[in-house]
Amino acid sequence: MSIQKPKGTQDLLPGVVEKWQYIEEKARDICARFNYKEIRSPIFENTELFQRGVGETTDIVEKEMYTFLDKGDRSMSLRPEGTAGVVRAYVENKLYGEPDIAKLYYIGPMFRYEQPQAGRYRQFHQFGIEAFGSTDPSLDAEVIAMGYLFYKELGLQGVRVEINSVGNPSCRSVYREELQKFFAPVKDQLCKDCQSRYDRNPMRILDCKKDQAHGVGAPSILDFLDEECSTHFEKVQRHLTDMGIEYEINPRMVRGLDYYTHTAFEYKCAGIGAIDTISGGGRYNGLVEQIGGDDQPGVGFGLGLERVLLVLEAQAVAIPAGRPLDAYMIGMGEQAEAEVAKLLFRLRAAGLTAEKDYQGRKMKAQMKSADRMQARFVAIIGDEELAQGVIALKNMATGEQVKVTFEEMVTALSDK
Structure with missing residues:
Protein backbone atom coordinates (compact mmCIF):
# COMPACT_ATOMS: atom_id res chain seq x y z
CA MET A 1 0.00 0.00 0.00
CA PRO A 169 -9.37 42.71 33.40
CA SER A 170 -11.03 45.05 35.89
CA CYS A 171 -14.52 45.22 34.38
CA ARG A 172 -14.27 41.64 33.15
CA SER A 173 -13.86 40.35 36.72
CA VAL A 174 -17.21 41.93 37.64
CA TYR A 175 -18.81 40.50 34.49
CA ARG A 176 -17.33 37.08 35.30
CA GLU A 177 -19.19 37.01 38.64
CA GLU A 178 -22.46 37.97 36.95
CA LEU A 179 -22.03 35.23 34.37
CA GLN A 180 -21.37 32.66 37.06
CA LYS A 181 -24.56 33.73 38.84
CA PHE A 182 -26.47 33.42 35.55
CA PHE A 183 -25.15 29.95 34.69
CA ALA A 184 -25.22 28.57 38.27
CA PRO A 185 -28.80 27.14 38.02
CA VAL A 186 -27.89 25.18 34.83
CA LYS A 187 -24.27 24.38 35.61
CA ASP A 188 -24.95 20.63 35.80
CA GLN A 189 -26.66 20.77 32.39
CA LEU A 190 -23.68 22.36 30.63
CA CYS A 191 -21.36 20.25 28.53
CA LYS A 192 -18.24 18.85 30.19
CA ASP A 193 -16.01 21.56 28.72
CA CYS A 194 -18.28 24.39 29.88
CA GLN A 195 -18.55 22.95 33.37
CA SER A 196 -14.77 23.35 33.51
CA ARG A 197 -14.96 26.85 32.00
CA TYR A 198 -17.53 27.91 34.60
CA ASP A 199 -14.81 28.39 37.22
CA ARG A 200 -11.87 29.26 35.00
CA ASN A 201 -13.33 31.46 32.24
CA PRO A 202 -17.16 31.59 32.11
CA MET A 203 -17.07 33.98 29.12
CA ARG A 204 -16.00 31.00 27.02
CA ILE A 205 -19.38 29.37 27.69
CA LEU A 206 -20.95 32.01 25.43
CA ASP A 207 -18.70 30.75 22.63
CA CYS A 208 -19.74 27.10 22.99
CA LYS A 209 -21.83 25.68 20.16
CA LYS A 210 -23.35 22.96 22.39
CA ASP A 211 -24.64 25.32 25.08
CA GLN A 212 -26.11 28.11 22.94
CA ALA A 213 -29.58 27.56 24.40
CA HIS A 214 -28.33 27.91 27.98
CA GLY A 215 -26.75 31.25 27.08
CA VAL A 216 -30.00 32.89 25.93
CA GLY A 217 -30.66 35.93 28.11
CA ALA A 218 -27.12 36.00 29.55
CA PRO A 219 -25.94 39.44 30.69
CA SER A 220 -24.06 41.48 28.09
CA ILE A 221 -20.51 42.56 28.77
CA LEU A 222 -21.34 45.93 27.22
CA ASP A 223 -23.36 46.69 30.37
CA PHE A 224 -20.25 46.20 32.51
CA LEU A 225 -17.69 48.27 30.62
CA GLN A 315 -19.10 32.67 -5.13
CA ALA A 316 -17.52 31.70 -8.47
CA VAL A 317 -14.96 34.52 -8.21
CA ALA A 318 -12.38 34.16 -10.99
CA ILE A 319 -8.76 34.10 -9.83
CA PRO A 320 -5.96 34.84 -12.33
CA ALA A 321 -4.32 31.57 -13.33
CA GLY A 322 -0.80 32.95 -13.13
CA ARG A 323 1.59 34.31 -15.72
CA PRO A 324 1.23 32.69 -19.16
CA LEU A 325 4.22 31.31 -21.05
CA ASP A 326 5.85 33.90 -23.30
CA ALA A 327 7.47 31.43 -25.68
CA TYR A 328 7.67 27.73 -26.41
CA MET A 329 10.79 26.85 -28.40
CA ILE A 330 10.94 23.99 -30.89
CA GLY A 331 14.18 22.69 -32.45
CA MET A 332 14.02 20.15 -35.24
CA GLY A 333 17.27 18.18 -35.40
CA GLU A 334 20.25 17.79 -33.06
CA GLN A 335 22.01 21.01 -34.05
CA ALA A 336 18.78 23.03 -33.85
CA GLU A 337 18.08 21.52 -30.40
CA ALA A 338 21.49 22.70 -29.20
CA GLU A 339 20.73 26.20 -30.47
CA VAL A 340 17.32 26.14 -28.76
CA ALA A 341 18.88 25.21 -25.40
CA LYS A 342 21.26 28.16 -25.69
CA LEU A 343 18.60 30.65 -26.79
CA LEU A 344 16.17 29.38 -24.14
CA PHE A 345 18.57 30.47 -21.41
CA ARG A 346 18.92 33.92 -23.00
CA LEU A 347 15.13 34.37 -22.97
CA ARG A 348 14.84 33.34 -19.31
CA ALA A 349 17.78 35.50 -18.28
CA ALA A 350 16.04 38.45 -19.99
CA GLY A 351 12.97 37.96 -17.76
CA LEU A 352 10.75 36.05 -20.19
CA THR A 353 8.98 32.79 -19.39
CA ALA A 354 10.03 30.12 -21.86
CA GLU A 355 9.94 26.34 -22.27
CA LYS A 356 10.93 23.56 -24.69
CA ASP A 357 10.35 19.83 -25.19
CA TYR A 358 12.58 17.40 -23.25
CA GLN A 359 11.10 14.13 -24.55
CA GLY A 360 12.14 14.10 -28.19
CA ARG A 361 8.56 14.43 -29.45
CA LYS A 362 7.55 15.32 -32.99
CA MET A 363 6.51 18.81 -34.09
CA LYS A 364 2.76 18.12 -33.80
CA ALA A 365 3.06 16.89 -30.19
CA GLN A 366 5.23 19.88 -29.28
CA MET A 367 2.68 22.31 -30.74
CA LYS A 368 -0.02 20.67 -28.61
CA SER A 369 2.22 21.07 -25.58
CA ALA A 370 2.69 24.78 -26.37
CA ASP A 371 -1.08 25.14 -26.62
CA ARG A 372 -1.66 23.41 -23.26
CA MET A 373 0.85 25.78 -21.65
CA GLN A 374 -0.98 28.74 -23.24
CA ALA A 375 2.22 29.98 -24.86
CA ARG A 376 1.86 33.36 -26.52
CA PHE A 377 4.49 32.54 -29.15
CA VAL A 378 6.09 29.43 -30.56
CA ALA A 379 9.70 29.84 -31.75
CA ILE A 380 10.74 27.25 -34.34
CA ILE A 381 14.22 26.39 -35.60
CA GLY A 382 14.41 23.83 -38.42
CA ASP A 383 17.12 23.08 -41.01
CA GLU A 384 16.14 26.06 -43.16
CA GLU A 385 16.08 28.51 -40.22
CA LEU A 386 19.38 27.13 -38.92
CA ALA A 387 21.06 27.71 -42.28
CA GLN A 388 19.78 31.30 -42.38
CA GLY A 389 20.48 32.04 -38.69
CA VAL A 390 16.86 32.96 -38.04
CA ILE A 391 13.91 31.81 -35.91
CA ALA A 392 10.30 31.52 -37.01
CA LEU A 393 8.07 33.24 -34.42
CA LYS A 394 4.41 32.26 -34.55
CA ASN A 395 1.79 34.31 -32.69
CA MET A 396 -0.53 31.65 -31.24
CA ALA A 397 -3.47 34.05 -30.97
CA THR A 398 -3.43 35.38 -34.54
CA GLY A 399 -1.49 32.70 -36.41
CA GLU A 400 0.83 35.40 -37.79
CA GLN A 401 4.41 34.22 -38.36
CA VAL A 402 7.60 36.27 -38.79
CA LYS A 403 11.31 35.48 -38.92
CA VAL A 404 13.94 37.18 -36.75
CA THR A 405 17.66 36.59 -36.31
CA PHE A 406 19.06 34.82 -33.27
CA GLU A 407 20.41 38.17 -32.04
CA GLU A 408 17.02 39.88 -32.47
CA MET A 409 14.97 37.16 -30.78
CA VAL A 410 15.03 38.45 -27.19
CA THR A 411 14.21 42.02 -28.21
CA ALA A 412 11.51 40.89 -30.64
CA LEU A 413 9.75 38.76 -28.04
CA SER A 414 10.07 41.41 -25.35
CA ASP A 415 8.53 44.01 -27.68
CA LYS A 416 5.67 41.70 -28.60
Whole structure:
Protein backbone atom coordinates (compact mmCIF):
# COMPACT_ATOMS: atom_id res chain seq x y z
CA MET A 1 0.00 0.00 0.00
CA SER A 2 1.35 3.42 -0.95
CA ILE A 3 1.96 6.08 1.69
CA GLN A 4 -0.71 8.79 1.71
CA LYS A 5 -0.78 12.31 3.13
CA PRO A 6 -1.74 12.67 6.82
CA LYS A 7 -5.41 13.23 7.67
CA GLY A 8 -6.34 16.90 7.61
CA THR A 9 -3.58 17.97 5.22
CA GLN A 10 -3.56 18.66 1.50
CA ASP A 11 -1.20 18.70 -1.46
CA LEU A 12 -1.28 22.05 -3.27
CA LEU A 13 -0.57 21.08 -6.86
CA PRO A 14 0.26 23.19 -9.93
CA GLY A 15 -2.97 24.71 -11.18
CA VAL A 16 -4.13 25.27 -7.59
CA VAL A 17 -1.01 26.72 -6.00
CA GLU A 18 -1.20 29.68 -8.38
CA LYS A 19 -4.45 30.69 -6.65
CA TRP A 20 -2.62 30.64 -3.33
CA GLN A 21 0.16 32.77 -4.78
CA TYR A 22 -2.38 35.31 -6.02
CA ILE A 23 -4.05 35.56 -2.59
CA GLU A 24 -0.70 35.82 -0.80
CA GLU A 25 0.42 38.55 -3.19
CA LYS A 26 -2.78 40.48 -2.49
CA ALA A 27 -2.04 40.22 1.25
CA ARG A 28 1.53 41.48 0.76
CA ASP A 29 0.32 44.35 -1.41
CA ILE A 30 -2.20 45.53 1.19
CA CYS A 31 0.38 45.24 3.97
CA ALA A 32 2.81 47.38 1.98
CA ARG A 33 0.14 50.07 1.54
CA PHE A 34 -0.56 50.08 5.29
CA ASN A 35 3.19 50.00 6.10
CA TYR A 36 3.29 46.54 7.73
CA LYS A 37 6.56 44.59 7.46
CA GLU A 38 6.87 40.81 7.14
CA ILE A 39 8.09 38.65 10.03
CA ARG A 40 8.85 34.92 9.85
CA SER A 41 8.89 33.03 13.15
CA PRO A 42 9.55 29.29 13.81
CA ILE A 43 6.74 26.82 13.16
CA PHE A 44 7.49 25.18 16.53
CA GLU A 45 8.08 26.85 19.88
CA ASN A 46 8.37 25.94 23.55
CA THR A 47 4.97 24.63 24.66
CA GLU A 48 4.92 27.11 27.55
CA LEU A 49 4.68 29.99 25.07
CA PHE A 50 1.25 28.85 23.89
CA GLN A 51 0.10 27.92 27.39
CA ARG A 52 0.90 31.45 28.55
CA GLY A 53 0.06 33.27 25.34
CA VAL A 54 -3.02 31.49 23.96
CA GLY A 55 -4.50 30.53 27.34
CA GLU A 56 -4.73 27.23 29.18
CA THR A 57 -8.56 27.31 29.18
CA THR A 58 -8.79 27.41 25.38
CA ASP A 59 -9.67 24.37 23.28
CA ILE A 60 -6.47 24.98 21.34
CA VAL A 61 -4.19 24.37 24.33
CA GLU A 62 -6.38 21.79 26.06
CA LYS A 63 -7.16 19.60 23.06
CA GLU A 64 -5.66 20.64 19.74
CA MET A 65 -1.91 21.28 19.95
CA TYR A 66 0.67 19.00 18.36
CA THR A 67 3.04 18.68 21.33
CA PHE A 68 6.15 16.51 21.55
CA LEU A 69 9.36 16.06 23.55
CA ASP A 70 12.53 16.83 21.60
CA LYS A 71 15.79 14.92 22.11
CA GLY A 72 16.62 17.15 25.06
CA ASP A 73 13.33 16.23 26.79
CA ARG A 74 11.99 19.76 26.18
CA SER A 75 8.27 20.11 25.47
CA MET A 76 7.76 21.67 22.04
CA SER A 77 4.57 22.40 20.10
CA LEU A 78 3.83 23.15 16.48
CA ARG A 79 2.35 26.62 16.39
CA PRO A 80 -1.47 26.51 16.54
CA GLU A 81 -1.78 30.24 15.74
CA GLY A 82 0.54 33.10 14.82
CA THR A 83 0.21 35.81 17.46
CA ALA A 84 2.06 34.18 20.38
CA GLY A 85 5.17 33.48 18.27
CA VAL A 86 5.21 37.00 16.87
CA VAL A 87 4.90 38.46 20.38
CA ARG A 88 7.77 36.24 21.55
CA ALA A 89 9.91 37.46 18.63
CA TYR A 90 8.90 41.08 19.36
CA VAL A 91 10.06 40.70 22.98
CA GLU A 92 13.19 38.62 22.34
CA ASN A 93 14.47 40.91 19.59
CA LYS A 94 13.58 44.08 21.54
CA LEU A 95 11.47 45.54 18.75
CA TYR A 96 9.75 47.62 21.44
CA GLY A 97 12.95 49.72 21.54
CA GLU A 98 12.25 51.17 18.10
CA PRO A 99 11.01 54.80 18.03
CA ASP A 100 7.97 53.91 15.93
CA ILE A 101 5.30 51.32 16.67
CA ALA A 102 5.96 47.82 15.29
CA LYS A 103 3.56 46.89 12.46
CA LEU A 104 4.17 43.28 11.39
CA TYR A 105 2.53 40.62 9.22
CA TYR A 106 3.03 36.91 8.60
CA ILE A 107 1.86 34.28 6.14
CA GLY A 108 2.40 30.61 6.90
CA PRO A 109 1.20 27.21 8.14
CA MET A 110 -0.38 26.55 11.55
CA PHE A 111 -1.21 23.18 13.14
CA ARG A 112 -4.18 22.01 15.21
CA TYR A 113 -5.28 18.45 15.92
CA GLU A 114 -9.00 18.78 15.28
CA GLN A 115 -11.63 17.03 13.20
CA PRO A 116 -11.24 18.16 9.56
CA GLN A 117 -14.28 19.79 7.96
CA ALA A 118 -15.02 22.34 5.24
CA GLY A 119 -12.30 24.98 5.32
CA ARG A 120 -10.65 23.44 8.41
CA TYR A 121 -7.50 21.34 8.26
CA ARG A 122 -4.93 20.02 10.73
CA GLN A 123 -2.31 21.93 8.78
CA PHE A 124 -3.82 25.21 7.69
CA HIS A 125 -2.50 28.59 6.60
CA GLN A 126 -2.99 32.06 8.01
CA PHE A 127 -2.33 35.60 6.93
CA GLY A 128 -2.06 37.66 10.08
CA ILE A 129 -1.04 41.13 11.20
CA GLU A 130 0.09 42.41 14.59
CA ALA A 131 0.61 46.06 15.61
CA PHE A 132 2.40 46.82 18.89
CA GLY A 133 2.98 49.98 20.90
CA SER A 134 -0.23 52.01 20.74
CA THR A 135 -3.64 52.05 22.43
CA ASP A 136 -5.05 54.44 19.81
CA PRO A 137 -8.58 53.27 18.81
CA SER A 138 -7.80 54.31 15.22
CA LEU A 139 -5.27 51.46 15.13
CA ASP A 140 -8.02 48.97 16.02
CA ALA A 141 -10.11 50.41 13.17
CA GLU A 142 -7.11 50.28 10.80
CA VAL A 143 -6.59 46.59 11.51
CA ILE A 144 -10.28 45.82 10.95
CA ALA A 145 -10.20 47.87 7.73
CA MET A 146 -7.18 45.94 6.41
CA GLY A 147 -8.96 42.61 6.65
CA TYR A 148 -12.12 44.05 5.14
CA LEU A 149 -10.16 45.56 2.23
CA PHE A 150 -8.31 42.27 1.67
CA TYR A 151 -11.59 40.40 1.21
CA LYS A 152 -13.14 43.18 -0.88
CA GLU A 153 -10.22 43.43 -3.30
CA LEU A 154 -10.21 39.64 -3.76
CA GLY A 155 -13.80 40.01 -4.94
CA LEU A 156 -15.70 38.41 -2.04
CA GLN A 157 -19.32 39.50 -1.81
CA GLY A 158 -21.39 39.89 1.35
CA VAL A 159 -18.53 40.18 3.86
CA ARG A 160 -19.82 41.53 7.17
CA VAL A 161 -17.90 42.88 10.16
CA GLU A 162 -19.07 42.11 13.69
CA ILE A 163 -17.43 43.84 16.65
CA ASN A 164 -17.60 43.73 20.42
CA SER A 165 -15.66 44.94 23.42
CA VAL A 166 -14.48 42.30 25.86
CA GLY A 167 -13.38 45.00 28.28
CA ASN A 168 -10.28 45.01 30.46
CA PRO A 169 -9.37 42.71 33.40
CA SER A 170 -11.03 45.05 35.89
CA CYS A 171 -14.52 45.22 34.38
CA ARG A 172 -14.27 41.64 33.15
CA SER A 173 -13.86 40.35 36.72
CA VAL A 174 -17.21 41.93 37.64
CA TYR A 175 -18.81 40.50 34.49
CA ARG A 176 -17.33 37.08 35.30
CA GLU A 177 -19.19 37.01 38.64
CA GLU A 178 -22.46 37.97 36.95
CA LEU A 179 -22.03 35.23 34.37
CA GLN A 180 -21.37 32.66 37.06
CA LYS A 181 -24.56 33.73 38.84
CA PHE A 182 -26.47 33.42 35.55
CA PHE A 183 -25.15 29.95 34.69
CA ALA A 184 -25.22 28.57 38.27
CA PRO A 185 -28.80 27.14 38.02
CA VAL A 186 -27.89 25.18 34.83
CA LYS A 187 -24.27 24.38 35.61
CA ASP A 188 -24.95 20.63 35.80
CA GLN A 189 -26.66 20.77 32.39
CA LEU A 190 -23.68 22.36 30.63
CA CYS A 191 -21.36 20.25 28.53
CA LYS A 192 -18.24 18.85 30.19
CA ASP A 193 -16.01 21.56 28.72
CA CYS A 194 -18.28 24.39 29.88
CA GLN A 195 -18.55 22.95 33.37
CA SER A 196 -14.77 23.35 33.51
CA ARG A 197 -14.96 26.85 32.00
CA TYR A 198 -17.53 27.91 34.60
CA ASP A 199 -14.81 28.39 37.22
CA ARG A 200 -11.87 29.26 35.00
CA ASN A 201 -13.33 31.46 32.24
CA PRO A 202 -17.16 31.59 32.11
CA MET A 203 -17.07 33.98 29.12
CA ARG A 204 -16.00 31.00 27.02
CA ILE A 205 -19.38 29.37 27.69
CA LEU A 206 -20.95 32.01 25.43
CA ASP A 207 -18.70 30.75 22.63
CA CYS A 208 -19.74 27.10 22.99
CA LYS A 209 -21.83 25.68 20.16
CA LYS A 210 -23.35 22.96 22.39
CA ASP A 211 -24.64 25.32 25.08
CA GLN A 212 -26.11 28.11 22.94
CA ALA A 213 -29.58 27.56 24.40
CA HIS A 214 -28.33 27.91 27.98
CA GLY A 215 -26.75 31.25 27.08
CA VAL A 216 -30.00 32.89 25.93
CA GLY A 217 -30.66 35.93 28.11
CA ALA A 218 -27.12 36.00 29.55
CA PRO A 219 -25.94 39.44 30.69
CA SER A 220 -24.06 41.48 28.09
CA ILE A 221 -20.51 42.56 28.77
CA LEU A 222 -21.34 45.93 27.22
CA ASP A 223 -23.36 46.69 30.37
CA PHE A 224 -20.25 46.20 32.51
CA LEU A 225 -17.69 48.27 30.62
CA ASP A 226 -15.96 51.01 32.60
CA GLU A 227 -15.50 54.52 31.21
CA GLU A 228 -12.14 53.74 29.62
CA CYS A 229 -13.47 50.68 27.77
CA SER A 230 -16.69 52.39 26.72
CA THR A 231 -14.84 55.42 25.34
CA HIS A 232 -12.36 53.22 23.46
CA PHE A 233 -15.17 51.15 21.91
CA GLU A 234 -17.12 54.25 20.87
CA LYS A 235 -14.05 55.71 19.15
CA VAL A 236 -13.41 52.47 17.25
CA GLN A 237 -17.00 52.59 15.97
CA ARG A 238 -16.60 56.23 14.97
CA HIS A 239 -13.44 55.50 12.97
CA LEU A 240 -15.09 52.57 11.18
CA THR A 241 -18.06 54.76 10.30
CA ASP A 242 -15.74 57.47 8.98
CA MET A 243 -14.00 54.87 6.78
CA GLY A 244 -17.35 53.76 5.38
CA ILE A 245 -17.02 50.24 6.80
CA GLU A 246 -20.38 48.83 7.87
CA TYR A 247 -20.39 46.79 11.06
CA GLU A 248 -22.72 45.17 13.57
CA ILE A 249 -22.23 44.99 17.34
CA ASN A 250 -22.39 41.41 18.63
CA PRO A 251 -22.26 41.48 22.45
CA ARG A 252 -21.98 37.66 22.64
CA MET A 253 -18.72 37.53 20.70
CA VAL A 254 -15.80 36.55 22.94
CA ARG A 255 -13.41 34.92 20.41
CA GLY A 256 -11.69 31.62 21.15
CA LEU A 257 -8.48 32.95 22.72
CA ASP A 258 -7.94 34.19 26.26
CA TYR A 259 -5.65 37.11 25.49
CA TYR A 260 -8.15 39.60 24.04
CA THR A 261 -8.94 42.94 25.72
CA HIS A 262 -11.13 45.80 24.52
CA THR A 263 -11.94 45.31 20.81
CA ALA A 264 -12.81 41.89 19.41
CA PHE A 265 -14.05 41.42 15.86
CA GLU A 266 -14.99 38.80 13.28
CA TYR A 267 -15.58 38.74 9.55
CA LYS A 268 -18.68 36.85 8.43
CA CYS A 269 -19.52 35.56 4.97
CA ALA A 270 -21.78 32.78 3.69
CA GLY A 271 -20.24 30.04 1.57
CA ILE A 272 -18.82 27.37 3.91
CA GLY A 273 -21.93 25.37 4.78
CA ALA A 274 -23.30 26.25 8.21
CA ILE A 275 -20.11 28.13 9.12
CA ASP A 276 -20.19 31.85 8.38
CA THR A 277 -17.22 33.10 10.44
CA ILE A 278 -14.24 33.31 8.13
CA SER A 279 -11.74 35.01 10.46
CA GLY A 280 -11.29 37.45 13.30
CA GLY A 281 -9.01 39.22 15.71
CA GLY A 282 -8.83 41.86 18.39
CA ARG A 283 -6.78 43.87 20.86
CA TYR A 284 -4.53 42.17 23.42
CA ASN A 285 -3.01 44.81 25.68
CA GLY A 286 -1.67 42.44 28.35
CA LEU A 287 -0.18 39.72 26.16
CA VAL A 288 3.33 41.14 25.70
CA GLU A 289 3.82 41.39 29.46
CA GLN A 290 2.32 37.91 29.93
CA ILE A 291 4.92 36.46 27.59
CA GLY A 292 7.77 38.15 29.46
CA GLY A 293 8.21 41.60 27.92
CA ASP A 294 7.52 45.13 29.07
CA ASP A 295 3.83 46.03 29.07
CA GLN A 296 3.10 46.97 25.45
CA PRO A 297 -0.37 47.11 23.85
CA GLY A 298 -1.14 45.15 20.70
CA VAL A 299 -3.89 44.51 18.17
CA GLY A 300 -4.14 42.14 15.21
CA PHE A 301 -6.00 39.45 13.27
CA GLY A 302 -5.49 36.01 11.76
CA LEU A 303 -7.23 35.13 8.47
CA GLY A 304 -7.47 31.50 7.32
CA LEU A 305 -6.51 31.20 3.66
CA GLU A 306 -8.32 27.88 3.13
CA ARG A 307 -11.57 29.55 4.05
CA VAL A 308 -10.86 32.42 1.67
CA LEU A 309 -10.44 29.94 -1.20
CA LEU A 310 -13.64 28.10 -0.27
CA VAL A 311 -15.71 31.28 -0.32
CA LEU A 312 -14.10 32.46 -3.56
CA GLU A 313 -15.00 29.13 -5.14
CA ALA A 314 -18.55 29.18 -3.72
CA GLN A 315 -19.10 32.67 -5.13
CA ALA A 316 -17.52 31.70 -8.47
CA VAL A 317 -14.96 34.52 -8.21
CA ALA A 318 -12.38 34.16 -10.99
CA ILE A 319 -8.76 34.10 -9.83
CA PRO A 320 -5.96 34.84 -12.33
CA ALA A 321 -4.32 31.57 -13.33
CA GLY A 322 -0.80 32.95 -13.13
CA ARG A 323 1.59 34.31 -15.72
CA PRO A 324 1.23 32.69 -19.16
CA LEU A 325 4.22 31.31 -21.05
CA ASP A 326 5.85 33.90 -23.30
CA ALA A 327 7.47 31.43 -25.68
CA TYR A 328 7.67 27.73 -26.41
CA MET A 329 10.79 26.85 -28.40
CA ILE A 330 10.94 23.99 -30.89
CA GLY A 331 14.18 22.69 -32.45
CA MET A 332 14.02 20.15 -35.24
CA GLY A 333 17.27 18.18 -35.40
CA GLU A 334 20.25 17.79 -33.06
CA GLN A 335 22.01 21.01 -34.05
CA ALA A 336 18.78 23.03 -33.85
CA GLU A 337 18.08 21.52 -30.40
CA ALA A 338 21.49 22.70 -29.20
CA GLU A 339 20.73 26.20 -30.47
CA VAL A 340 17.32 26.14 -28.76
CA ALA A 341 18.88 25.21 -25.40
CA LYS A 342 21.26 28.16 -25.69
CA LEU A 343 18.60 30.65 -26.79
CA LEU A 344 16.17 29.38 -24.14
CA PHE A 345 18.57 30.47 -21.41
CA ARG A 346 18.92 33.92 -23.00
CA LEU A 347 15.13 34.37 -22.97
CA ARG A 348 14.84 33.34 -19.31
CA ALA A 349 17.78 35.50 -18.28
CA ALA A 350 16.04 38.45 -19.99
CA GLY A 351 12.97 37.96 -17.76
CA LEU A 352 10.75 36.05 -20.19
CA THR A 353 8.98 32.79 -19.39
CA ALA A 354 10.03 30.12 -21.86
CA GLU A 355 9.94 26.34 -22.27
CA LYS A 356 10.93 23.56 -24.69
CA ASP A 357 10.35 19.83 -25.19
CA TYR A 358 12.58 17.40 -23.25
CA GLN A 359 11.10 14.13 -24.55
CA GLY A 360 12.14 14.10 -28.19
CA ARG A 361 8.56 14.43 -29.45
CA LYS A 362 7.55 15.32 -32.99
CA MET A 363 6.51 18.81 -34.09
CA LYS A 364 2.76 18.12 -33.80
CA ALA A 365 3.06 16.89 -30.19
CA GLN A 366 5.23 19.88 -29.28
CA MET A 367 2.68 22.31 -30.74
CA LYS A 368 -0.02 20.67 -28.61
CA SER A 369 2.22 21.07 -25.58
CA ALA A 370 2.69 24.78 -26.37
CA ASP A 371 -1.08 25.14 -26.62
CA ARG A 372 -1.66 23.41 -23.26
CA MET A 373 0.85 25.78 -21.65
CA GLN A 374 -0.98 28.74 -23.24
CA ALA A 375 2.22 29.98 -24.86
CA ARG A 376 1.86 33.36 -26.52
CA PHE A 377 4.49 32.54 -29.15
CA VAL A 378 6.09 29.43 -30.56
CA ALA A 379 9.70 29.84 -31.75
CA ILE A 380 10.74 27.25 -34.34
CA ILE A 381 14.22 26.39 -35.60
CA GLY A 382 14.41 23.83 -38.42
CA ASP A 383 17.12 23.08 -41.01
CA GLU A 384 16.14 26.06 -43.16
CA GLU A 385 16.08 28.51 -40.22
CA LEU A 386 19.38 27.13 -38.92
CA ALA A 387 21.06 27.71 -42.28
CA GLN A 388 19.78 31.30 -42.38
CA GLY A 389 20.48 32.04 -38.69
CA VAL A 390 16.86 32.96 -38.04
CA ILE A 391 13.91 31.81 -35.91
CA ALA A 392 10.30 31.52 -37.01
CA LEU A 393 8.07 33.24 -34.42
CA LYS A 394 4.41 32.26 -34.55
CA ASN A 395 1.79 34.31 -32.69
CA MET A 396 -0.53 31.65 -31.24
CA ALA A 397 -3.47 34.05 -30.97
CA THR A 398 -3.43 35.38 -34.54
CA GLY A 399 -1.49 32.70 -36.41
CA GLU A 400 0.83 35.40 -37.79
CA GLN A 401 4.41 34.22 -38.36
CA VAL A 402 7.60 36.27 -38.79
CA LYS A 403 11.31 35.48 -38.92
CA VAL A 404 13.94 37.18 -36.75
CA THR A 405 17.66 36.59 -36.31
CA PHE A 406 19.06 34.82 -33.27
CA GLU A 407 20.41 38.17 -32.04
CA GLU A 408 17.02 39.88 -32.47
CA MET A 409 14.97 37.16 -30.78
CA VAL A 410 15.03 38.45 -27.19
CA THR A 411 14.21 42.02 -28.21
CA ALA A 412 11.51 40.89 -30.64
CA LEU A 413 9.75 38.76 -28.04
CA SER A 414 10.07 41.41 -25.35
CA ASP A 415 8.53 44.01 -27.68
CA LYS A 416 5.67 41.70 -28.60
